[in-house]
Amino acid sequence: MLETEELKKVFKGKTAVEGASLYIDKGESVGLLGPNGAGKSTTISMISTLLKPTSGDVRLNGKSVIKNPSDMRRVLGVVPQEIALYAELSAYENLKFFGRIYGLTGKALETAIQHSLELVGLVERQKEIVKTYSGGMKRRVNIAAAMMHEPEVIIMDEPTVGIDPQSRSHILEMVRKLNKEKGLTVLYTSHYMEEVERLCDRVYIMDHGKIIASGTKDELKSILSSEETVWIELDRPYPAFFKELQSIESIKQAIETEKGIKLILPKGSRVLGKVFQASERHHVQIINVNVQTPSLEDVFLHLTGRKLRD
Amino acid sequence: MFAFMKKDMLILIRDRTELAVLLAMPFILIAILGFALSGLLSGNSEVLSMDVAIVQEDDEQQGLDRFAEELGSAGIPAEAQAGIMAAAEESSPSSILQGILTDDSLSGLVTAQEMDTASATKALEEEEVVAILTIPENFTFKALQKMMLDAGDGAELQLMISDHAATQSEVFHDILDEFVWSLNFESAIARAANGEGDLPVAEQTQFGGVESVSAVQPISSFQYYTIGMAVMFALFVGATISGMAYVEKQQFVFNRILLSDHHPLVYLGSKAISAAIITFLQFCILFFLSSLIFGAFDLTEGAFWPGMLLIAFSLSICVGAVAAFLTALTMRFDNDTITTVFSGGVVTIFAFLGGSFTPTEGLPVFIQKLGSWTPNGAALNAFLLWVQNLELGLLWEPLGRLLLITILLLALGLLLFPRKGEA
Ligand SMILES: Nc1ncnc2c1ncn2[C@@H]1O[C@H](COP(=O)(O)OP(=O)(O)OP(=O)(O)O)[C@@H](O)[C@H]1O
Ligand SMILES: [Mg+2]
Numbered sequence: 001m002l003e004t005e006e007l008k009k010v011f012k013g014k015t016a017v018e019g020a021s022l023y024i025d026k027g028e029s030v031g032l033l034g035p036n037g038a039g040k041s042t043t044i045s046m047i048s049t050l051l052k053p054t055s056g057d058v059r060l061n062g063k064s065v066i067k068n069p070s071d072m073r074r075v076l077g078v079v080p081q082e083i084a085l086y087a088e089l090s091a092y093e094n095l096k097f098f099g100r101i102y103g104l105t106g107k108a109l110e111t112a113i114q115h116s117l118e119l120v121g122l123v124e125r126q127k128e129i130v131k132t133y134s135g136g137m138k139r140r141v142n143i144a145a146a147m148m149h150e151p152e153v154i155i156m157d158e159p160t161v162g163i164d165p166q167s168r169s170h171i172l173e174m175v176r177k178l179n180k181e182k183g184l185t186v187l188y189t190s191h192y193m194e195e196v197e198r199l200c201d202r203v204y205i206m207d208h209g210k211i212i213a214s215g216t217k218d219e220l221k222s223i224l225s226s227e228e229t230v231w232i233e234l235d236r237p238y239p240a241f242f243k244e245l246q247s248i249e250s251i252k253q254a255i256e257t258e259k260g261i262k263l264i265l266p267k268g269s270r271v272l273g274k275v276f277q278a279s280e281r282h283h284v285q286i287i288n289v290n291v292q293t294p295s296l297e298d299v300f301l302h303l304t305g306r307k308l309r310d
Numbered sequence: 311m312f313a314f315m316k317k318d319m320l321i322l323i324r325d326r327t328e329l330a331v332l333l334a335m336p337f338i339l340i341a342i343l344g345f346a347l348s349g350l351l352s353g354n355s356e357v358l359s360m361d362v363a364i365v366q367e368d369d370e371q372q373g374l375d376r377f378a379e380e381l382g383s384a385g386i387p388a389e390a391q392a393g394i395m396a397a398a399e400e401s402s403p404s405s406i407l408q409g410i411l412t413d414d415s416l417s418g419l420v421t422a423q424e425m426d427t428a429s430a431t432k433a434l435e436e437e438e439v440v441a442i443l444t445i446p447e448n449f450t451f452k453a454l455q456k457m458m459l460d461a462g463d464g465a466e467l468q469l470m471i472s473d474h475a476a477t478q479s480e481v482f483h484d485i486l487d488e489f490v491w492s493l494n495f496e497s498a499i500a501r502a503a504n505g506e507g508d509l510p511v512a513e514q515t516q517f518g519g520v521e522s523v524s525a526v527q528p529i530s531s532f533q534y535y536t537i538g539m540a541v542m543f544a545l546f547v548g549a550t551i552s553g554m555a556y557v558e559k560q561q562f563v564f565n566r567i568l569l570s571d572h573h574p575l576v577y578l579g580s581k582a583i584s585a586a587i588i589t590f591l592q593f594c595i596l597f598f599l600s601s602l603i604f605g606a607f608d609l610t611e612g613a614f615w616p617g618m619l620l621i622a623f624s625l626s627i628c629v630g631a632v633a634a635f636l637t638a639l640t641m642r643f644d645n646d647t648i649t650t651v652f653s654g655g656v657v658t659i660f661a662f663l664g665g666s667f668t669p670t671e672g673l674p675v676f677i678q679k680l681g682s683w684t685p686n687g688a689a690l691n692a693f694l695l696w697v698q699n700l701e702l703g704l705l706w707e708p709l710g711r712l713l714l715i716t717i718l719l720l721a722l723g724l725l726l727f728p729r730k731g732e733a
Contacts, residue, residue: 050565073571084562086317088324093317100313101570129324145566 001026001185002047002153007056009042016042018209019056024153029179029186031196033296034206035304040189041081043206044157047187048078077151079159081189083138084145085130091117091141092126095148102149116144119174121167136163143171153185154178160195168192172199193297203296207304220299227252228267232275233288234260241282248274260287314567314580315587318554322588328550332592336539340600343539343667344532361421362482363430364411365444370404373450380455394458403453403465404445410485420482434470441482444468529697532606537693538666540596541686544589544625545660548632549653551585555637556646564641578634578727582720585633589626597622617696621705624712625689631716632685634723642726660684688712 003023009016017039024030034040045051047058049069058065058072065072085094095113104112117123120140130138143159156175160168176199178184190196196203203220205213213220242261245254250271253264265271272289279286322328377398381391411422422443425433433439446468453465471482558564567577597618600606608614639648661667663680664687670678681687692708695701 048569050568070571073569076569078566078569080562080565082562084566086321086563087561088321089317093320097313097317098566098570101567101572149570 001061002187003059004043004047005057005059007043007046007058008054009039009046009051010054015209017046017053020206020209020211022204022211022214024185024187026185027179027183028202029176029188029200031200031203032187032189032206033193033196033203033300034189038206039209040206041157042209044078044155044187044189048076048155049073050078075152077146077149077154079143079146079154079156081157081161083142085138085141087131088129090127090129091122091133091144094130094141095126095144098145099148104149112148112150116147119147120144121170136167139163140167140171151184153187155187157189158191159188160190160192168195175199193295193300197296205300205303213299213303217296220296221293222267228265228269229292230263230265230272230275231257231288231290231292232261232263232286233290235285235287238282238284241278241284244278244282245275248278311576311580311583314577315584318551318580318584319588321554322550331546332543332550332588333595336543336596337599339539340532340535340596340604340606343535344604344606360441360482361423361433361439362411363425363433363439363442364422365427365430365442366424367447368404368445368449370402370450373404373448373454374399374402376448376451377454377458380451380459384459398454398458401457402450403457404450407445407467420485440471442470443482444470529694530606532600532604533697534669534694536597536600536604536606537690537697538661540593540622541625541664541689541693542657542661542666543596544592544629544689545632545657545686546653547585547589547592547629548636549649549657551581551588551633552636552640552649552652553646555581556640556649559641559644574727574729575724578637578723581637582630582634582723584630586626586630589629590622593622593626613700617700617702617705618693620702621689621692621696621709624692624709625685628685628689628712628716628719631719631723635719635726638723638725638727642728660686663687665690682708683711683715685712685715688715 001024003021005021007020008018020039020043022030022032032040032043042051046053046056049058049065049072052066060072060075063071086097089097092113095116096109099109099112113126114123117126120143122137122140122144125133125137130141133141139159139162143156146154146156154175160171163171172195175184175186175188179186179199186199188196188199197217200217202216203214204211205220237256242254242256245251245261245263248271250269251263251265255262255264263275272291276286278284374395378391378395381394386394411420423439427444430439430442430444434442444467446466449465449467452462455462456464469482555564558567564577568574597607598609601609607618636649636652640646660681663670663677664684665681666686670681670687673681682691688708688711692705692712695704695708
């Protein structure tokens with residue numbers, strides 16, 4: 001539905017984005033990850049027609065939007081990284097204005113306002129002046145403003161910075177629902193890896209203006225490691241059980257630890273059944289089993305040599 | 311478009327500082343300037359009331375007698391003598407001075423009391439009076455001698471002013487200056503007429519209060535400054551609006567507006583119209599309040615207001631163009647210095663050039679010309695012409711200037727405004 005081709009932006013001799021190519025299918029939820037200054041916001045500005053690329057193209061359903069941005073603007077909602085609201089107006093007045101400039105009037109406008117406010121959980125405090133809101137509340141209005149005209153594609157640039165975990169969860173759930181139930185197409189930028197893990201089907205990782213990796217979450221994780229680690233916690237050592245595990249072929253390595261046994265397995269091997277059969281034969285009391293796969297955070301660290309949030 | 315303007319109004323109403331600049335400041339200035347320069351005429355005496363002592367050492371009758379003798383010995387024909395004598399009696403400086411000091415227009419403002427030298431000095435020391443006016447011995451004779459015959463050294467009034475009430479004594483000094491000036495002026499005219507015929511009676515309206523712009527209808531200082539301040543502070547609306555545009559850009563709401571797929575020029579247009587509407591409302595509020603509280607204009611005069619509204623309308627459109635021009639510059643350079651410079655300096659310079667503080671009549675011609683080509687100057691011209699003549703025909707020239715300025719600014723605004731909405 002939406003694709004970019006070799007997007008490039010140079011600001012006064014400084015390259016912010018270099019050859020970014022990405023695509024988003026209809027109804028997909030795609031994450032864009034990258035450390036500060038990676039060029040995420042710049043890429044988003046170019047996609048959303050606010051910034052002209054130095055070179056490259058942005059296409060919506062195969063049609064370039066650079067010369068003719070109207071098609072894109074009609075279907076697009078943008079939650080900018082900055083709070084883009086009138087500080088002197090109330091949440092209600094802000095949404096009313098943003099709804100009206102999209103041509104909403106009368107009952108439709110009123111419904112859209114209340115619907116957007118419900119989405120972000122601010123119905124009760126809608127008449128208060130935005131200036132007096134907490135940072136998190138401003139963020140939520142910032143999101144609501146992008147929802148007023150019921151966009152088909154929504155681009156969110158770090159929308160949850162400064163929001164408390166509960167409201168964040170609420171917002172994520174809202175976006176996920178819109179994506180899964182209403183088929184809303186989402187491009188999501190965040191520093192919170194767990195948000196992207198929860199929300200997005202596919203992920204692009206950017207650094208220094210370039211897309212350095214992309215794929216589904218699993219594909220990305222497999223970059224880092226082809227192995228899984230399984231921790232088995234036991235009530236006491238069982239030497240015979242341990243011996244038997246060592247003899248199972250698909251287990252690369254079995255190590256005795258303080259609390260039990262650590263197994264290293266090739267990714268995707270279906271060996272846990274055999275482990276449980278053995279435990280029954282040896283009357284082993286298993287307290288806990290923990291399968292550990294690498295997180296996107298680990299992938300990120302591996303790729304960029306940096307933590308996502310310093 | 312309507313949504314844009316409604317939002318601008320709403321934001322303005324919430325902003326106390328801007329409202330103070332646009333409404334309270336001009337109103338306060340009207341009050342200050344109006345009172346300071348009008349108290350003399352309109353009887354608003356509380357602000358500037360003063361007690362003065364008059365020490366009368368001159369004997370008017372004796373002076374007149376002595377002047378008659380002088381005429382006799384100067385060898386002037388008897389017939390002429392009688393005429394001059396009649397004129398002298400009528401325009402005896404002493405009487406005129408008394409007349410002025412007890413005139414209705416000064417009543418309540420100046421309270422004159424005759425005293426002897428000693429008690430006058432004491433009153434001055436005890437701050438009961440702000441000035442002592444001494445009419446010295448032989449004042450009548452010497453003054454008449456100088457006025458009618460252009461002989462002798464002339465007469466002099468002695469004024470002793472206290473420093474505890476500088477403004478009042480200053481004003482009193484001015485009153486006397488006016489008196490002396492008008493006496494001299496009259497005698498000059500009288501002499502030019504060979505000392506024959508009636509001398510013009512002293513024009514008491516000369517004394518203060520009237521900013522006599524031209525002879526048609528005198529304009530009171532409240533009228534003058536209501537107009538002067540209204541046209542000056544209208545310019546600030548332009549700065550206010552472009553300042554708002556800058557905030558919209560800074561706070562990224564402008565991006566949201568672009569994303570809603572409105573042509574950037576629609577945005578620019580909305581700024582111009584907002585500014586025009588606000589200017590018009592500002593005019594209505596200022597003139598209404600000034601008329602209500604200071605009685606500057608008669609609110610019930612039906613024939614008067616349509617012309618005023620026409621001029622205010624033209625000025626409002628022009629301020630809309632000013633706003634568009636400033637907004638274009640602000641958005642192009644992503645910088646609000648231009649707005650700051652405009653409201654911090656350009657407006658004041660324009661106000662002086664355009665005559666918002668003092669009538670430009672006394673200034674060099676090229677400055678008057680320059681001033682008449684400022685939006686406020688052109689509007690002020692139009693307002694004054696209307697107030698004095700109530701003749702629509704006279705307005706086309708200043709309104710034409712206003713229109714040209716409007717077109718020029720709009721063209722520049724359109725040229726400079728970034729079409730793509732990006733720097
Ligand atoms: N208008 C601009 N003029 C000059 N340089 C810019 C401009 N906007 C962005 N940059 C530069 O481009 C680079 C990428 O910035 P961008 O805002 O896209 O990063 P980001 O990935 O969104 O970072 P963050 O996670 O901090 O939001 C940065 O080095 C930034 O300094
Ligand atoms: Mg960013």
